[in-house]
Amino acid sequence: MSKRSAMLMLLASVLLVLGAAGMGARPSQPADAAAGQPARARFIAVDVFVDSGAAALAAWQVEVRLGAGAKLAGVEGGETAGVYAAPPTYDPAALMNDRVIIASFSLEDAAKLPTGRTRIARLHVRMDATAGDGAEILARFRAVVQAAADADGKKFEAKVQLAPASPADEAQNATGDDR
Numbered sequence: 717m718s719k720r721s722a723m724l725m726l727l728a729s730v731l732l733v734l735g736a737a738g739m740g741a742r743p744s745q746p747a748d749a750a751a752g753q754p755a756r757a758r759f760i761a762v763d764v765f766v767d768s769g770a771a772a773l774a775a776w777q778v779e780v781r782l783g784a785g786a787k788l789a790g791v792e793g794g795e796t797a798g799v800y801a802a803p804p805t806y807d808p809a810a811l812m813n814d815r816v817i818i819a820s821f822s823l824e825d826a827a828k829l830p831t832g833r834t835r836i837a838r839l840h841v842r843m844d845a846t847a848g849d850g851a852e853i854l855a856r857f858r859a860v861v862q863a864a865a866d867a868d869g870k871k872f873e874a875k876v877q878l879a880p881a882s883p884a885d886e887a888q889n890a891t892g893d894d895r
Contacts, residue, residue, distance in 0.1 A: 756845035759789060760853065761881035764818070764837040768864060768874045772829035775821035776836060777863040778876050782814045783856025790840040791818060799824055800836050817862070826867035838881055854878055 766776050782788060788811050794800035804820040818837050822829060843853060857878050864874035 757842050760841050760843055761792075762839045762841055762854065762857070763835050763879045763881045764794075764839060764859065765833050765877045765879065766836050766861060766864065766874050767833045767877065768831055768872070770831055771864075771866045771872045771874075772826040772831055773834060773836075773864065773874070774824075774826070774829055774867040774869075775819075775863070775865040776861065776874065777817065777819035778836070779815060779817045779860050779862055780839065780878070781858040782841065783853060785844040785846050786814070786853065786857070787811075787842045788816050788839060789842045791816065792838040792840065794836040794838070795830070795834060798830055798834065799828065800830070800834065804837050819863075821865075824867075829867055833877070854880065 764778060764780065766773060766778065768776075791803050791806050793803045799822040800820055802820075804818040806816050806818045810816045816839070820836065859876045859878050861874045861876045863871065865871050
């Protein structure tokens with residue numbers, strides 16, 4: 717099987733999973749709105765990292781489950797100068813729920829693909845007033861790598877980590893400054 721065929725098969729599998737995830741989507745209502753009170757919200761940015769170890773990260777799929785009081789507002793790309801700078805593919809229907817499955821792939825040569833810890837996405841999350849702060853919020857989030865493959869289409873084990881986006885990172889992305 718050629719490298720291109722293997723990557724296309726992996727992409728088709730990822731898109732199938734994303735489509736199936738959207739079939740069960742159901743909208744939910746913030747607790748404040750249900751009680752007739754206006755919801756007080758703030759937004760945080762959460763970086764999603766995948767650690768591929770020594771393997772070249774050619775394709776990946778990650779599921780992120782948000783904690784209570786959190787709603788996904790948007791999905792941004794990863795490393796600003798890397799192959800995963802563009803926003804990953806995701807299921808828009810999942811934005812109404814407490815989880816999102818994000819995925820991407822690259823057909824670049826292995827030498828151009830990232831290895832080790834790589835920021836693959838930034839999630840923008842709306843937090844209600846009862847959600848708490850900082851580490852308390854992230855402690856309720858859960859993330860799992862559902863699939864990872866190298867440039868030859870071979871699956872491998874990878875780790876995922878969520879971290880608050882630093883203000884310097886957010887400013888850099890807003891200006892497009894890659895210094």
